[in-house]
Amino acid sequence: MPIALLLAAPSLLLGVLATPFAGPPPVPALAAPGSVHPGVGPEEEAEQVLLVRARRVIVRPGTVLENAAVLVQDGRIAAVGVGLEAPDGAKVLDTEVLCAGFIDPWSRLGVDPGSLSDRTTTASTSSVDALDPFLHELQRHQALRSGVTSVRVHIGRLGRIGGLGAFVRNLPESDLEQAVLVEDAALTTALGVQPGQDVFQRLEEVDRLIVELERGRRHREEALKYRDDLAAWQKAIAESEAELEREFRRAKRERDREIEQAKERGREFREKRYREDNKPRQPRFDPDGEVLARVVHGELPLIVEVDRAQELRALLARTEAYPRLRLVIAGATDARLFSEDLARRRIPVIVVPARRGQTAGFDHDELSLAVDLAEAGVPLLLGSGGMDPDWVRELPLLAGIAVGRGLDPDAALAALTTLPARVLDLGHRLGSVERGKDADLLLLSGDPFAAGTRVERVLVAGRPVAP
């Protein structure tokens, strides 16, 4: 076998020389997600340079610039500051308050009911494949008009593990390719949402989730082991080849002699099997295990929809064994009981203030829950709940009511902007008004959580899209 390799070497060399040299494709100078249509030349977009002047620019919760401006170019924020001059050809907009677009981390826009209740999803089911860009167009538009510029969606709520959720920008055109920012934003699962379960069955669901996490951990271990074994094998091959090159002729003569001898004796000549011939077998391709491995190692967040105290306690206890797991709790009606634990472990909680009135079998007042969790130091996010697409547009209003009930306004703004961006690994692109980030901006007539504030304009990827 090692000889075969040497004989193949010249042909390999020829093959390499034969391939025409192709470096990486040239990146178009104005490429920015969401700002270049396929087919539309970059020149048409380049002229949309905007300078937005505002009496107050809320850069991030707690940082406000007075009488400042933001320069928007190529779909990105090119500059933020006081005393910016408008470059030639720029369009100037004036407003009272400017802030980052709101993000709904738990939404249903574009997901049809069949996909949402799909029970057959596995960890590698990609929600993007189920998204319908024409569904919920009205709700998408209404959400934009109230300031929600991007959402995270997922399918398979009733399955054992939901699909890989996607992060989608709210673009009025139904172009999914432009709208999807991240295809694998998070893995989602729900505990205790099947109807008619008793507490033991719900706790079994926690067990099953841990089984899946173990599967992911094993998958990664096997993959790493395979990688190490393969490296060792290749090293051994290389060493043998070196040795072989030195003793090639001698080995060849010895082999020929043995063949002769075997022929004389009438026996079959069997090749000696070296250890190097046993190439380690690659583990079977397991897409679910792959995703679960990423989750276990913190490369993807895991969003668990869970409400009741029993499952929540079990979940928090069992996930202590996975220190790199990035857990996010959604729903969390009974989370007050665990707020110390959640705050200590910095586990974000997505509260759904839109759930009042939905029969869930227990009393809940999520607005007060949001206030209490924020006071306890738990990272708070606000979502529309992923059940009713109409509620996405209510999110800013509900945040305002929560502020009225005592939620710190900075925490409320963070719950809608910086925290969801950070939790979903898009903190470098969204969530605040800073240079280099995508220009998803809201032009408001006043403080974002005042009762009478109107959204005057919405910019998504630097383009005015609403009203």
Place this chain on the structure above:
Amino acid sequence: MLSLLTPVALFAAYVAAPAALAPALGGEPGLAPQARQAPPALVVRAPKIHLGDGRVVEGGALVVSGGKVQAVGADVAVPQGARVLEHDGPVTAGFVLAHSHLVPRGEAFDATRTALPEARLATAFRASWPDLEDALHAGVTSVVIAPTPQNVVGGQAAVVKTAGGRVLEPASHLTLSLSRLAADDTRPPTSYAGLVREIERHLAGRQGVFARVAEGKLPVLVTANDRHEVVRAVELAGRTGLVGAIVGAPLAGELLDVLAPSKLGVVIDAPGAGTSQRVREAHVALARSEIPFALRWSEAENLRTGLAALLRGGAERARLERALMADGARLAGVAGKVGLLERGADADFVLWSGDPFEFGSRVVAVYIDGQRIEGDKR
């Protein structure tokens, strides 16, 4: 001469002044104040006083005495011996809601008969109804209590105060219903045509309360929700000369051309969180029209949320203030008594911790007929 006349003039002024106040104090004119043990007047000073029709008095004061408003304005005379209360937040007239279902279930619906024109809900009123306190702490001082719309003629509504147990108007409206609930299959009439005929028959007969209704002396509250129900109500009112308001009508804003020629107002539910966008836009269109409208009590949070939703949708602030106070009183039939802070009106007003339309504001205290009730700390 001057020196002689001056004490006489002063004495005359001294006697005449209490005479001006006497009707409010309930005493005969001409008696000196010391003889009547009148309670001292209360003067409330606040940076902003919302009178109730959209006007706001800045840096002024409100003078109340004997349960009535004596004066309000930027510079009012402080009567002798008055207590002065400095409030650092806004003051508004008490909210007047032109319809509600604050009535406990058992009282609000009579399943045995479909028409109860002589039934008066005021006789069932108790100051201890639990929802009254919720309304009070949302800033509501007067509210119309009405039966539920399952009966074609529900009975006579009343206007009551949310604290103190006073019935402001024991027979304020006759409630009618042209809604699906009244046209159900289980009791006659079982069709809309039947409902209309029933009402017209009563009006033609002019028996009892219908005599006043037919002459337009007693207003009606007609429940109509779907668009066709609203159109039926308007047409019925046109044929029979009814005055009053339509209750419900979430899409009234899409029927402005139908409503405008009639004299009917509209009482809508405050569009809380989750109301459909279509209904919201209809409400904003109604708020921008000339048709008088008022709000209905559902839950405290829905009221505030609904106002915010209307403001965000483009309704004007002054118009919403009118709907809550002055127009609410008008459609409730108690204009002149409540809903507007003016001389002679009941001393019903609310001290707020902040702008009453803002989410974080709460009621610091409510005055009803001059009696103070503390806001609770929630």
